[in-house]
Amino acid sequence: MSKKVTKIAVLTSGGDAPGMNAAIRAVVRTGIYYGLEVYGVVRGYNGMIEDDIFKMDSRSVANIIQRGGTILKTARSKEFMSPEGRQKAYANLIKRGIDGLVVVGGNGSFTGALKLHEEFGLPCVGIPGTIDKDLYGTDFTIGFDTAVNTAVEAIDKIRDTADAHDRLFIVEVMGRDAGYIALHSGIATGAEHILIPEEDTSVEEVIAGLSEKEKRKKLVNLIVVAEGHKSGGANHIAEIVKQQLPNLDTKVTILGHLQRGGSPSCIDRLIASRMGYHAVESLLQGRHNVMVGILDNAMKYTPLEIAIREKQRFSDEWLKIVKILAS
């Protein structure tokens, strides 16, 4: 049976996501509620190696739930990929008596936690924090709802100017491996075409659709493309469109990092709070080395190794709906 956890650390790692602060707040306050000592690790595994670790109390997470970014900062750590780096990092935990770890991040971050468990037996729990929403074992990841609403607001604005000029706009949103931001923001803004890594639409098909619309004199067009689409992104598509449909007034916007920032949406604050609470509960109940997730509204605990290995299944109902509604 696992020993009772008494001192825990929390860190954020990988790409930052709005709502991470709400998760930190929930971990800290739930920990304190249950009598634990709670430590914050700065800049992810980097701070663990460099001993940038400080004790947190209830006040240290006051007035942060509405803030974008992460007060613990985040980073990707090369040094932590080596056994020496991890040994150094673990030593900094152990000298404080830290016997439990909560990691907010994505697959890379969970891999780090799993290593700490495998090599040193440290009890870990992962919280899914990534704007890409592509993690297995959860319907929600912290930051996705905010990022997609940021994209929607930006595309709404672009549509104003597209509409004023009868232009074609190609908007590139984040998503290297996953098309959720493109899919959701594209549907929500009534985009005529949505191009995502998970689906095999070619630029040629899009151009065929555009030229058919051009004949019908339906002039305004909006294409939303995920950065990871096989076409290579918005600039590549624009080049081809300009060659083949030179009459179209075609413009590109790449939303970029503004999708990572901003005050988190209500849902991101709520799921982050709920997951942070359950992450600590999970450590206390001896349910270790799992990612807490929400599936069909219920808490779900997926072993970290499975969370890392498996991919979220992609539902193609939306693809059918898109075709009908964007007509």
Next chain:
Amino acid sequence: MSKKVTKIAVLTSGGDAPGMNAAIRAVVRTGIYYGLEVYGVVRGYNGMIEDDIFKMDSRSVANIIQRGGTILKTARSKEFMSPEGRQKAYANLIKRGIDGLVVVGGNGSFTGALKLHEEFGLPCVGIPGTIDKDLYGTDFTIGFDTAVNTAVEAIDKIRDTADAHDRLFIVEVMGRDAGYIALHSGIATGAEHILIPEEDTSVEEVIAGLSEKEKRKKLVNLIVVAEGHKSGGANHIAEIVKQQLPNLDTKVTILGHLQRGGSPSCIDRLIASRMGYHAVESLLQGRHNVMVGILDNAMKYTPLEIAIREKQRFSDEWLKIVKILAS
């Protein structure tokens, strides 16, 4: 076996909710995709009685997905409560050959649809559209996510000024019978107390908590209360607080109708699109007199009479989390 539907009408009824336009758009475009004629009824059942009905095409719903309110307008109709009123309304449908109806609204709106079915055999489908989120048979109602984000943004602003002055703010949000807006916006803004109709917290308990905090010199306080809480709302609570804790600088804000407006959030646009699509599918497949809903991510069809009669179950996990996180 039911006859095939060929001409359908769509209306919005009851309180307006952001996202209703996305639902109208989806109903119209899905209907046209399947070869149906689609009619819009203006001002809910009122327009049905007064023959304010017009044919819609794909263009008539262009560029509305991002708009607040409802292009079909909405109303509550007294005349429709009488058999004569409904007879008049139905005659206006029948003279156009309309043989199917989609109603976007809440319980009152569904009751009207059910009457049309019972009295005239009209196939109807309901789409849950209400900012209150309190309908049975669905995890999502159109407008809730937008309304709660509007409340969150407003309360975030109020916290800025509360914090600058070390004041107690009592914020009243919408929700006559249901506390979801208060609960979600209260958690998301880190409110110290959340008062909802579903729970039995008295003002006395709140005051006890406040005075205990006053002793601890934790000065900033935020109370979020649903308008339907048994206390009678923010103004009543403020009176009692001022009597019993005269040292607190106590202010009231009633958010009111601004919670109904605004450009819909991504989620509200998506669920409205999805529900609108499935409402038409449902009519075509002979699945009549049901409310389309989303439960555990899947489409769910609840008979209108059950949707009207039953209440959404309230999960009290959140109440526990609130107590821990607001400390």
Next chain:
Amino acid sequence: MSKKVTKIAVLTSGGDAPGMNAAIRAVVRTGIYYGLEVYGVVRGYNGMIEDDIFKMDSRSVANIIQRGGTILKTARSKEFMSPEGRQKAYANLIKRGIDGLVVVGGNGSFTGALKLHEEFGLPCVGIPGTIDKDLYGTDFTIGFDTAVNTAVEAIDKIRDTADAHDRLFIVEVMGRDAGYIALHSGIATGAEHILIPEEDTSVEEVIAGLSEKEKRKKLVNLIVVAEGHKSGGANHIAEIVKQQLPNLDTKVTILGHLQRGGSPSCIDRLIASRMGYHAVESLLQGRHNVMVGILDNAMKYTPLEIAIREKQRFSDEWLKIVKILAS
């Protein structure tokens, strides 16, 4: 000739206003740039009396320019109105060698500064910080632009729902003595009637206008009223309207304190930065006991006693434009 100032303090006082943080940042960094020591006083004159004063450096104002509220907090101080209170407050400055003061606030705050000057010879400069925009000697006051944009966004949302229901909405905005928020937000949202303290429109005239429109079947109506209008505010107007025009579906929203919060607009950050810079310049150049202001784009220095005594002139060109445009 005045001695050279070497150590200055900055405080915010009275009602908080978005942009105060940008002013604090500018005062601190300009002071440091010129080799001064800069102190922050917490909670206005209260903190001066209670010796809640701390030394600030460049880092202490990092990342605050975008924050609502004021990191120095604000308050109104009764004790400071007595000579004893001021004596105590001044002693706390003098023991640190503070020989210059920058006060961000409105008339009440400037009166306090003037007293410190008269009684102790302390060089003071005022920065106009109030959402009401009603100060003499400046076209801009910090917070007005943000507050009025907050009001506009809220009223836009209310119009969505007003429009969906063909309702009359009466929206009350801040402004006890000054109607600028009501006037600007009313024009910007196309309000049919705008009621402000500076003008003598009676509720009867409004009702006459409404009933005439009712006859013309122009149904949607929006009235924006300043809290200080002689009618007593939105609730009083609504009562009279409901009596005299019972067919109108009339609703009230009082925006309240959310107008004080929120991230400051670009203009508020800019004028606050510019005024903060010039306030320190002014102290250094021996231009004391003045309010820095911006008139016709140029910096203007108004003696505090005049700034306090005089009122901003109200231009009635807008009133004519409103009548023409809202028709």
Next chain:
Amino acid sequence: MSKKVTKIAVLTSGGDAPGMNAAIRAVVRTGIYYGLEVYGVVRGYNGMIEDDIFKMDSRSVANIIQRGGTILKTARSKEFMSPEGRQKAYANLIKRGIDGLVVVGGNGSFTGALKLHEEFGLPCVGIPGTIDKDLYGTDFTIGFDTAVNTAVEAIDKIRDTADAHDRLFIVEVMGRDAGYIALHSGIATGAEHILIPEEDTSVEEVIAGLSEKEKRKKLVNLIVVAEGHKSGGANHIAEIVKQQLPNLDTKVTILGHLQRGGSPSCIDRLIASRMGYHAVESLLQGRHNVMVGILDNAMKYTPLEIAIREKQRFSDEWLKIVKILAS
């Protein structure tokens, strides 16, 4: 003496700008108030040539004051640059008896109006509508305040993620010839460096500043650059920075066309309303072939040829303030 104008047309031309709809609304309603007939021309001078002109009434501009883009659409017209094109365009005005024209746009649009005046004696008035703010004869141009606030909100979000990662962000904003958007948004977001066409800062100077800060361990950095800066824009700067400071984690965001869209700010709605009103007044009073502007709060009428020829003077007070405050 000039004949009394009786029928006027209004158009928007060149790049669209938020607030153009408020200007159209003001022109239409003021015209009708004074008994004129008012016509809308679609897609700028293109629609004038193609006879896409329609009569407007008070209702046709209802509920547009809050909308981004322009309901009259806009375009740049090559055909209008030829005498034949203009002849054709003028014929379409004259056949309706249109004897006055209001043009909302920038220099190119005013040049077109001037030609119509010179060649056909048509009375014209220009309204400055451009997000770039670089027109002579006015402190305000319609759309600038909204565009700059959009940029500020986006950069605030980018700072969240920059801060979470200790990264350098280079943000490119609009402004081919003018640096106002870069300057104002850069100051308002506390950017460490602001690069504008009007000033001669080289990338080398910026890099020197960055490397000096790197030594001081001040890690987060934000550079805002106007697209028209001599460096060639954000991507070019990033390349040089990456070469010379490879340790910095440098990212680029190009805000692009989202700066053109969105609901106009309060100021843009107000100045557009005021200018629209005065444009019609000006036509009626025989003050023709001028641009209406606002200088030092007063209406100013600049002959179109001067407005086109002269450039707005750039004040360098801000450049000094930036250096002090960004330290």
